[in-house]
Amino acid sequence: MLDVRKLRLLRELSHRGTIAAVAQALAYTPSAVSQQLAALEREAGVPLLHRTGRRVALTPAGTQLAVHTEAVLADLERATAALAASREVLTGHLRIGAFSTAMRTILPAALVTLGRDHPGLDLTVRELDPANVADALRTDQLDLGLISAYDYVPVEPDPALETTPLLVETMYLASTRSTTIVDCRAASWILASPETLCHTMTVRACQAHDFTPRARHHADDFATVLALVAAGQGVAFVPELGAADPPAGVVLTALESRRRTFVAYRRGTGEHPAVVAGVSALRQVCSGLVPGF
Amino acid sequence: MLDVRKLRLLRELSHRGTIAAVAQALAYTPSAVSQQLAALEREAGVPLLHRTGRRVALTPAGTQLAVHTEAVLADLERATAALAASREVLTGHLRIGAFSTAMRTILPAALVTLGRDHPGLDLTVRELDPANVADALRTDQLDLGLISAYDYVPVEPDPALETTPLLVETMYLASTRSTTIVDCRAASWILASPETLCHTMTVRACQAHDFTPRARHHADDFATVLALVAAGQGVAFVPELGAADPPAGVVLTALESRRRTFVAYRRGTGEHPAVVAGVSALRQVCSGLVPGF
DNA sequence: GTCGAGCATCAGTTCAGCTTACGGTCGTCG
DNA sequence: CGACGACCGTAAGCTGAACTGATGCTCGAC
Numbered sequence A, B: 001m002l003d004v005r006k007l008r009l010l011r012e013l014s015h016r017g018t019i020a021a022v023a024q025a026l027a028y029t030p031s032a033v034s035q036q037l038a039a040l041e042r043e044a045g046v047p048l049l050h051r052t053g054r055r056v057a058l059t060p061a062g063t064q065l066a067v068h069t070e071a072v073l074a075d076l077e078r079a080t081a082a083l084a085a086s087r088e089v090l091t092g093h094l095r096i097g098a099f100s101t102a103m104r105t106i107l108p109a110a111l112v113t114l115g116r117d118h119p120g121l122d123l124t125v126r127e128l129d130p131a132n133v134a135d136a137l138r139t140d141q142l143d144l145g146l147i148s149a150y151d152y153v154p155v156e157p158d159p160a161l162e163t164t165p166l167l168v169e170t171m172y173l174a175s176t177r178s179t180t181i182v183d184c185r186a187a188s189w190i191l192a193s194p195e196t197l198c199h200t201m202t203v204r205a206c207q208a209h210d211f212t213p214r215a216r217h218h219a220d221d222f223a224t225v226l227a228l229v230a231a232g233q234g235v236a237f238v239p240e241l242g243a244a245d246p247p248a249g250v251v252l253t254a255l256e257s258r259r260r261t262f263v264a265y266r267r268g269t270g271e272h273p274a275v276v277a278g279v280s281a282l283r284q285v286c287s288g289l290v291p292g293f
Numbered sequence C: 001g002t003c004g005a006g007c008a009t010c011a012g013t014t015c016a017g018c019t020t021a022c023g024g025t026c027g028t029c030g
Numbered sequence D: 001c002g003a004c005g006a007c008c009g010t011a012a013g014c015t016g017a018a019c020t021g022a023t024g025c026t027c028g029a030c
Helices: A004-016 A019-025 A030-044 A060-085 A100-105 A107-117 A130-138 A197-208 A222-230 A273-287 B004-016 B019-025 B030-044 B060-086 B100-105 B107-117 B130-138 B197-208 B222-230 B273-287
Strands: A049-052 A055-058 A092-098 A121-127 A144-150 A161-175 A188-191 A214-218 A236-239 A251-266 B049-052 B055-058 B092-098 B121-127 B144-150 B161-175 B188-191 B214-218 B236-239 B251-266
Touching (some): A004 A019, A004 A130, A019 A030, A055 A060, A060 B060, A092 A100, A092 A107, A092 A273, A100 A107, A107 A121, A107 A273, A144 A161, A188 A222, A188 A236, A222 A236, A236 A251, B004 B019, B004 B055, B004 B130, B019 B030, B092 B130, B107 B273, B130 B161, B144 B161, B161 B222, B188 B197, B188 B236, B236 B251, B251 B273
Parallel strands (some): A092 A121, A092 A144, A188 A214
Antiparallel strands (some): A144 A251, A161 A251, B049 B055, B161 B236, B161 B251
């Protein structure tokens, strides 16, 4: 019988690529991961990963085994969900991860609803860039994660996760005057921190218009971004929710581009009562937030 | 994360009913099983089995968890099957269990075929009453098991197993003269050993004709049974394959009743190359055995 | 050439899980 | 009706799997 704990390491390796990263993600030492994978390989009787110098890569058999592991883990999640559903009252933890705008605009109301309807549920919220949500869900650091996708940065489907759509927002170009993206090719841009989704989005959107944005400031919070725009420090992309209450002097130009927000959860947890409650609370809040949705 | 080893104990408990039986089946002490189930219950946070005096019974939550366990174990079987399929040449063990008639009539030819086509496959055959095949498959003592079902003893579907039909045989009433079941109500009967499927079948069939067979001899092998019939020691039911070469003096009366033979294997192993090879060899042999099939 | 990132191996330690022994609870049979 | 046996649970001790930390190797970057 294959050991699920070891399979989980293999699955995580297929996502992260290095043993060191797997070890860090699952709070092990690289040595432990290496030993466990070696043991799994021995039990499997087939090479699962081939060493190329100082790196490792999955063999086809290893990739295939990782795919099968997704099914096993999803079934185990379904089993725990059924156990939770068999309890009469909803208790336990629900850990939600959200990007900063959602943190301010969506979550407070959702938390109130959840706290009222399910007083036995311990709610924990963590601010997290969408780029890290999938990893955090997979490694069981989170139960629900809000992710957003831009037209230029589609969300890549993760076999370990399921998603439910929450919101579609219009994107705006924030400036001190009415303008277009192309007219801002020489302007200063206010970007988010590197490695974040917003940063990637701005760069990709500008590249689609054949230029690279010249970064003058870095700010992750859209309220801060708009304050900088109002101060004449540059232009920026902001989504509808981030531009709810723009400071004086900021002109918002609606774009064709859209931002889509989803809530993601581990495959198999969709029937878990805590997840059901969380998703429906988020949907409820979002349906009252953007008129057109 | 639920522990699959413990879940397996729960699954087995749902089939066998007592902790002692689970322990014996899986080569543990009852104490170990009890401890593991207690730990599983603690981790689940829900009562899984309630103690009634000196016995235990699964709660609804426990039963439900056992059902989910079937899916997990089937996925794990699929994973190992995929690993085996990724090897270029078929190696390893294939353990086949069969009732005695099949052992003589079907298996020899199938073993020859398998040995020729897959020299790397270690074949092990074990004689086993169909009543015990399901347990042996579940506890991983067997990979393929031949089971037979009579009209009066249908095979109960086991969620842990899959089956493929192999044969349909005519049942015969063996006597020294042409007769009917009802006419034999006062006759001596040759029965198989108690607790075996053949024994159950004969008793049920007679009960369907409103009498209980009077047992004079007990014999499991149909060749022996027919020898006893020829010696005037009684009458008996025999299937087509068991009556291939009847001794002189035995009259076989065809009945409406049929015997259906299947090959069973653990759910998820249907794609395992060794199982595929074994099933197809058995099908091939059986298709050449009974003309009408 | 040197450094650092990444992986494997070895030795030591910890802890989960097994066995053995024992006690409690019930049905059963003499 | 008492003794026995079947069955389950608990306590104590032991074994082996698995993790950590130290060390060595390989390879790419500067």
